[in-house]
Amino acid sequence: MPETRTTFDQETSWGPRLTASGAIFRLWAPAIERLELAVEKAGEKAGDRRFHDMHRDEGGWWSIETDAVAVGDGYGFRVNGGTVVPDPAARAQIGDVHSLSRLVDPHAYVWKTAAWKGRPWHETVFYEMHVGTFTPEGTFDAAIGKLDYLVETGITCIELMPVAQFGGQRGWGYDGVLLYAPHEVYGGEEGLKRLVDAAHERGLMVFLDVVYNHFGPDGNYIGLYAPEFFHPEIHTAWGAAIAYENAPVRDFMIDNALFWLNEYRIDGLRLDAIDSIEDMTDEPLVRELAARVREKITGRHVHLTSEDARNIAWHIQRDDKGQPLLVSGEWNDDFHHCAHVLATHEEEGYYSDYVRNSVKQMARSLAEGFVYQGEHSRHRDKEVGERSDGLPPTAFVNFIQNHDQIGNRAFGDRLTDLASRRVIECLQAILLLSPQIPLIFMGEEFGDTNPFCFFTDFDGDLGDLVREGRRAEFKKFAAFHDAESRKLIPDPNSEATFRHSAIDWSMVDKPTNRRRLYMVRKLLQLRRDKIMPLLEDIPPHSGSYAVSDGCAFVVSWVLKSGQILRLFANLDDEPWTLPDTLSDRESGELLFAHPRHAEEDIHTGSLSGPSVVFRLTKMLQIRNAPDA
Known part of the structure; x- marks a missing residue:
C-alpha cells in the first residue's frame, strides 16, 4: 500500500524552489541590466546583506541556484545595483511588504487531514x-x-x-x-x-x-x-x-x-x-x-x-x-x-x-x-x-x-x-x-x-x-x-x-x-436535512414565479426527482390574497413558516405580512409569470 502523503507543495514558475543543493531563485525582469540575490542570514545583524549575481536568459528570466540561503533566512533582489525588493512570489515575509522575503520549506507543515476530499x-x-x-x-x-x-x-x-x-x-x-x-x-x-x-x-x-x-x-x-x-x-x-x-x-x-x-x-x-x-x-x-x-x-x-x-x-x-x-x-x-x-x-x-x-x-x-x-x-x-x-x-x-x-x-x-x-x-x-x-x-x-x-x-x-x-x-x-x-x-x-x-x-x-x-x-x-439532498440533478429551467401588485410573490423550483420546493412570501404590511390558481397551496410538506401563524394564513388563502412559507410538494405544472 502506498504511503499516505502528509505534506504538500506546488511548483510555480515564479518564486523559490528548494533543491538538493540549496534553492533556485527566479525573477522575470526583462527591463533591467543587472540583478543580484540579496541574502540576510537569520540571527545575524539586520541589514548585514550579501549579494550574489544572477544570470539572465533570452526570455527575461533571471535565476540562480545557491546554498547561500537557508530555510528561515531573508532574501530579496537588488535591481541595477540600487533598490532591494522582495520576491513578488515569496511564500513568507520577514516583516512588511517593504522588507526582505523569508525562505520557507513547504514540507515543514505535516497535515493532519491529508486525506480530506472536500465537500460537493x-x-x-x-x-x-x-x-x-x-x-x-x-x-x-x-x-x-x-x-x-x-x-x-x-x-x-x-x-x-x-x-x-x-x-x-x-x-x-x-x-x-x-x-x-x-x-x-x-x-x-x-x-x-x-x-x-x-x-x-x-x-x-x-x-x-x-x-x-x-x-x-x-x-x-x-x-x-x-x-x-x-x-x-x-x-x-x-x-x-x-x-x-x-x-x-x-x-x-x-x-x-x-x-x-x-x-x-x-x-x-x-x-x-x-x-x-x-x-x-x-x-x-x-x-x-x-x-x-x-x-x-x-x-x-x-x-x-x-x-x-x-x-x-x-x-x-x-x-x-x-x-x-x-x-x-x-x-x-x-x-x-x-x-x-x-x-x-x-x-x-x-x-x-x-x-x-x-x-x-x-x-x-x-x-x-x-x-x-x-x-x-x-x-x-x-x-x-x-x-x-x-x-x-x-x-x-x-x-x-x-x-x-x-x-x-x-x-x-x-x-x-x-x-x-x-x-x-x-x-x-x-x-x-x-x-x-x-x-x-x-x-x-x-x-x-x-x-x-x-x-x-x-x-x-x-x-x-x-x-x-x-x-x-x-x-x-x-x-x-x-x-x-x-x-x-x-x-x-x-x-x-x-x-x-x-x-x-x-x-x-x-x-x-x-x-x-x-x-x-x-x-x-x-x-x-430537507433541501441539500434535492439539489443534485436539478433540471434546466427549474424555476418559475408569480407576483402580486404589492410586495408578495410565489416562487417554485423543480428539484431532484420532480420534487417541488415552493416559497410564498409577503414582505408588505398588508395581507395578500393568494391567487385562485394556487389551489394546491395546502398540499405537500410544510417546511417552515414565519411567523408561525403564516401556516394558517396559507389555509385561509390570505397571507399576512411580513411572512414567508416554504412547502415541499410533488411535481405540478406551474406556468411562469410574464417576464419581469
Missing part, C-alpha cells in the same frame, strides 16, 4: 469572514477557536477575505501586493495552514478570496524591474491594467490559484471583480484558469466562484450531467439589491434600478438567476446581462449582506440597523431555504450591529489620497452633498475605524440575538 458544491453554506476583525486577536489561530461554533450553526464553508500580504497592518486585503504570502499579522503561512487543517478536521471547507485584477498601491515593486507586467495606457479603477498577454504574467496568476488550492489545501477560490480584468488575449484569463484547475485537481472537490457586475453566464454553464464546466457559482448582486430595496426602501446609486419593480425582480432573481438578462439598466445607462434562466439555482451565490454591501456604505451600517427585525428574518429564511448557494457575513447569524467599515493602514500622501477619495465617493448621495457632512465619514486609516469594525461577540448572550441565532440554526438544519 451543493452542500455549501458560506460564512464570509475578515480574519482581522473576526476575533479580538485577529489571527488565523484565534479563528480556530470559533470553528466549532460555526459547525453548530450549520455552516459548511468559511470564506476568507483576501489574506495575501498587503501594505500596513490592517486592511480589507484587496490591495495585496505579495500574492503568495499570507499576511504576517494574521499568522503567516503556518497559521493559515493550521486554520485550514482545523477546518477540515471539523468537516468545514475553506474558500479564499483572490484578486487578479490589480495590485495594491503600497509595496508593489514589480513595475520597477518588469514594467511589461502592466499596461500603463489602460486604466482600471485601481490603476494600470495587468498585461495578461505576456506568458510570465499569465503564469503568475494561474500558478497562484493552483498554489492556494494545492499547497494550502484550500477548497475553493472566489475570483474578485473579474469584470475589471482587462485581458487583451482571445482566451479570457478566467476561462484558462478555471480549465487548468479542473484539469489539474481531480482527486477531491474543488470549487470556484466569481464576482462580475456584467451578469455574464458563459463561465457558469453546466455539462449534460449538471456539473460546472468552469466556475461553480456567481455572486448574484441582483438578489441582494432587490432584497435590500424591499427591506430599506433606499433608492440612491445602483439601488435606483430596483425600486419600481423590486418584488417582481426579486422573484425573477430567485427563479431565474439574474434580474438583468439583457434589459436596459437606468443606473448604468446600457443593456446589462445575459440569459440565465436555463441555469440551475446552484449556479448562483445569494446573500443579503457581504463585505461590500456593508463596508461600502459611508458608516458601514449592517442591515440590522436599517430594516425591521421581521423583514430581516423573512429575508434570512428566503436566503437559507432557497436552492441557491447561501452566504452570510460574519456576525449576521446573531444580528451583530457593529459596523463593518472600509479601513486601511496608509500614511503620508497615500493616506491622504485614500481618505479624501473615500469621502469623495459619497458626494452624489443626498446626505453628503456638502463637505462638512463628508468629514463625518470615518477615516479609513484611523485604527479606531478598524477596531469599531470588529464583531461584538458579547451580543450572542443577549436574548434578542440568541433568538436570531436560534432561528438561523433551525433554518440551516432544515436546509441540511
